[in-house]
Amino acid sequence: MDPAGVATSLLVLLAADNSSMLDCVCNHVASVTDDMSYGDGLMWETYCQDLGNYYLFETCENLEAPSLAVPAATRLVPRRGHEPPPAEDEECGSALAEVRHLTENSSRELTRGLIRGVAADCIRSCSVQGLDNMEWNLETLQTDRLRSATLTKLLHAVQQITRAINHRNRLVLDYNWEFLHNDHNISKTEFQAEIPVFLEHLSDYWRDSAQLLSLGVKHFSQLLVPLAFEQMGIHSNDLQRHEWINSMKHLRDMLHTKLSGWVHDVQSVSEQMAYYKVEEHKNRPGTYILRRPLLNHDLLSYHERFLSFRDDFTALCVARHRRASQMFGLADALYSFYYYNWFFDLQFVGDIESLDEEWHREDRSNAMVSVDTDCVQLLANALDHPTCPLEDLPPETKNLRERCRVQLWDDVVQRSPHVPVTSYLAYTQRINVNLCLLAWMTANSFGVCQDVPFSMLQSVHDARCYFDSPGDQSCLQSNATDAICSVSRAVLLLMCGDFSFHKSFDLCGVSFYTNGSHFTTYNLTWEREFYKGYVRPTERALKYKDSLNSATLKYKDFKIDSLKPLEMSFIALNIIFRFLTTVVYMYLPQLRNVPGKIFLSIQITGITQILCSEVIYRMTGVPDLSTMVHIDSALTLLRCIWLNLFCYQMYACVRHLRLPDDLPPAEARRVFRGQALYALIPWSVVCIATIAFEKMSKYYLMHSRIIFLAGISLSITFNLVCLGSVGYMYLHARNSMRQLKIFSNGKFASKKQYVFMSVKGVILSGIGIIIRIGFHQAQGIAQFVYYVHIATMVQGPLQFVFFICNGTTLPLLRNRVLSWWNPDIIRPGQELCSTAERNLERRRNERSLLAQSSL
Structure with missing residues (x-):
């Protein structure tokens, strides 16, 4: 028979039947005692050889008896009989006859047919119907007939999927090697014509792989609970069984989240196949390479090769679930089994030699970003006080995590290394965090991304969108809730080598065979590729995190316990003395002039600010923090504007040689109303502008804070100009008197009066405000910022001393008080x-x- 005709006939036969016929052929070939024909040998090498080698790599501790890992994995290994079927099996006999007549020229067509036939057969026959709505509960698990029948179907399905993936990966690897090295020595023109066929075949392979993986993950999620129930032999009361079932469902969801990332990435690779190219090697004619886009199957190697559920969560869960170690150990082992028998070989299919598109990644180890403090506090709490993942999370906790992910993404998109801080409350609202540290805290196993599947290709795509297209976030593949998780994973793995590392373990390997036997190999630590997890923090990451905790988060809510009484005392004294100063200025007629009314406005504004931020907000939590920050910053600006008017009045009095009491009370009230109008107009404009910015978008938060900071800075600059002008006029007048040789025995002021005037000048200039705001801009010294915050609470007593207890005001107050007892x-x-x-x-x-x- 013509070889091409034989091959065509065989392919038709393969496409018409299922893999059982191929097993039949393999069994007959295995039973050949004489010399094999070329076709027998080809079939044996491409499909039959090493049919039953399946592997499990895990920590030796997890595989030691009485571990459930090995017995459970044994049930997942495909089975195949070794006895050849009867000779009268027509289909098997026909296929065997055609295989024995194969020649070298038809081998490639055979390989293609096997690849497509194995995948199509499994996709068609490996699905278990009627289990979509199957829910494992105590009743269904305790019904032996239902549980055993369903589990048998699921085990058979995943065994067939495992087997199909194993066959196809080996076939494709051989086929791709043969094609790219042009072992058939066909002409260059003929080879170029074959390239589209090869790429189409490669695309089909990845598409079929995604379908097989999706089907396998679905069935594995369905069989985990009944498999664990049978392997663990749960003998307890109904309440404990209910708790165990609920915990296993959580564990199933955790594994499903991990495996779903595989499916998504393989689907993404199949879509990227349209951008793969085949080129001839420049230095080795006749050898071809793959030119691949950045998003290629090499990125699959960033998936975790091992899980660390047992190491990470056993201590957290053992108090509530005494068999937690077995449960997590089983999950780790099954993940490893499927990684090496479903997913691992996909990374090397076709990867003979390749050139990839380059992405110029920058080291982001020192990059900083300004984010919401509460979200960072949530991330830190999740790391410092992790919870058992087998427990039901309250809906509020889930919603809080989602809101935090959205908030963090909004903050990161703003790309602001520092948002200006205009108040102590604003200091507690925003925090500067190292981008790599934030990525590690977010993507960690204990972080807020536990329920978000890990897709490496999507993460790299989103990271490129974030870094290369800062103004266009529409290119993101992730939604707004999951974007921070996606980008953080790519940032951590690709741009932050100093923040995480692979931690090696003492590993053991188990080889499983199709006859049900297995063999264990110990101490595989020499294999450098065996790592367990990728999010182990380096010393640098832990140091950054400890600094974050002790320097900022610890103090954001005034939680320095040893200073709490002192702080409360200072706040109370500040309010009391500001109130007394206000009463004195309202009581004495001599102080109710224009400067006095302005100073009174300063005091009332200061009292209102302290009551709002230090008393009402901290006692009731109302309004929310961002609104309170806006109010606090606005009142700070208003105080500065009142200081502007007061300093201007001082300058005007000296410049025009006019005493504050020259105006009658009615005229003073009219002038003050005009001055108040001048103050409130610019203040209102600034406040409206900042509110408008923040209402338009969260991205304008920095702009609104800059407006406040600029307004405060300009205001204080105006104060310094006015006070400097007063000082200049005084010095100019004194020098003029000396030139005119006018001398007086009286001094301008005593040392005590100089001190009083200097302190008054500092208070009225607003230098204290700008110093405090300057401290707020610093990061990593929150404790000192807290000390400065406490120190500012002495402003009330200081103002009372320097504005009331002086040689002018105090005698007036004393005489007015004494006149109450002796009015005559x-x-x-x-x-x-x-x-x-x-x-x-x-x-x-x-x-x-x-x-x-x-x-």
């Missing part, structure tokens, strides 16, 4: 009825002083 006594300096009486009283005082001096 005229105190020194008390106003009399007329100018004549004031002159008479002054002469009496002068004579009295002259008589005393003469004595």
Whole structure:
């Protein structure tokens, strides 16, 4: 028979039947005692040889008896009989006859047919119907007939899938090697014509692999609970069995999340096959290479080769679930079994020699980003106080994690290394975090991404979108809830070598055979490729995290317990003395002039700010933090504007030689109303602008804070200009008097008065405000910021001392208070009825002083 006709006839036969016929052929070939024909040998090498070698690699501790890992994995290994079927089996005999007549020229067509036939047969026959709505509960698990029948079907299905994947991977690897090395020595023109066929075959292979993986993951998720029930032999009361079933469902969901990432990545690779190219090697004619896009199947190697559920979660769950170690150990072992028998070989199919598109990745180990403090606190708490994943999470916790992921992504998209801080509350709202540290905290096993499947190709695609297209986030494949998880994983694995590392373990390997036997090999530590997990933090990562905890998060809610009484005392004193200063200015008529009314506005604004941020918010938590930050920053700006008016009044009084009491009360009230209008107009404009920015989009948060910071800075600069002008005029006047040789025995002021005036100048200039805001911009020194925050609470007592307890105001206050007890006594300096009486009283005082001096 013509070889091409034989091959065609065989392919038709293979396509018409299922893999049982191929097993029949393999069994007959295995029983050949004489010399094999070329076709027998080809069939044996491409399909039959090493049919039953399946592997499991795990920690030796997890495989030691009485571990359930090996017995459970044994049930997942495909079975195949070794006795050849009867000779009268027509289909098997026909296929065997055609195989024996195969020649070298028809081998490639045979390989293609086997690849397609094995996949098509399994996709068609490996699906178990009627289990989509199957829910394992106590009743269904305890019904032996139902459980055993269903589990048998599922085990057979996953065995067939495992077997099909094993066959196809080996066939494709051989076929691709043969094609790319052009072993058939066909002409270059003929080879070029074969390239589209090869790429189409490769695309079909990956598409079929995605379908097989999807089917396998689905069946594996369905069989895990009944398989564990039979292997673990649960003998307990109904309540404990209910708890065990609920825990196993959580464990099933955890494994399903891990395996779903495989399916998504293989589907993505199949879509990327359209961008694969075949090129001739420049230095080796006749040898061809694959030119691949960046998103190629090499990225599959970033998936975890081993799980660490047993190491990470046993201690957390053993108090509630006494068999937690067995449960997690079983999950780790099954993941490893399917990784090496379903997923591992996919990374090397066709990877003979290749050139890849390059992505110029930068080291992001020192990059910083400003994010929400509460979200970082949630990430830190998840690492410091992890919870058992087998427990039901409250809906509020799940919603909080999702909101936090959305918030973190919004923060990261802003790309702001630092959001200006205008108040202590704003300092607790935002935090500067190292991007790699944030990625590790987010993508960690204990983080907020536990329920988000890990797709490496999607992560790299999203990371490229984030870094290469900062203004266009529409290129993201992930949704807004999962984007931070996707990008964080790519950042951690590709850009942050100093923040995570592979931790090696003492590993053991188990080889399984189709006859049900197995062989264990110990101590595989020499294999450098065997790692367990990829998110182990380096010393640098742990140091950054400890610094974050101790330097910032610990103090964000005023949680320095040893300083709590001191802080509360200072806040109370600040409010009391500000209130007393306000009362004095309202009580004394002499202080109710224009500067006095402005100073009174400063005090009222300060009291309102302290009550809002230090009392109401911290006692009731109302309003929310971001709103309170806006109110606190707005009141800080208003205080600065009042200081502007006060400093301007000082400058005007000195410049025009006009005393504050020159205006009558009615005129003073009118002038003050005008001054207040001048203050409130720019303040309202700034507040409306910042509110509008924050309402439009969260991306404008930094812009609104910059507006506040710029307004405060300009205001304080104006104060310094006014006070500098006053000082300049004083020095200019003193120098002029010296040039005119005008001398006086009296001094301008005593040392005490100089101190009083200097401190007043500092208070009125707003230098304290700018120093405090400057401290707030610093990161990593939160404890010192907290000390500065406490120190600012002495402003109330200081203002009372320097504005009330001075040589002008204190005597007036003392005389007014003393007049309550002796209203008939005229105190020194008390106003009399007329100018004549004031002159008479002054002469009496002068004579009295002259008589005393003469004595």
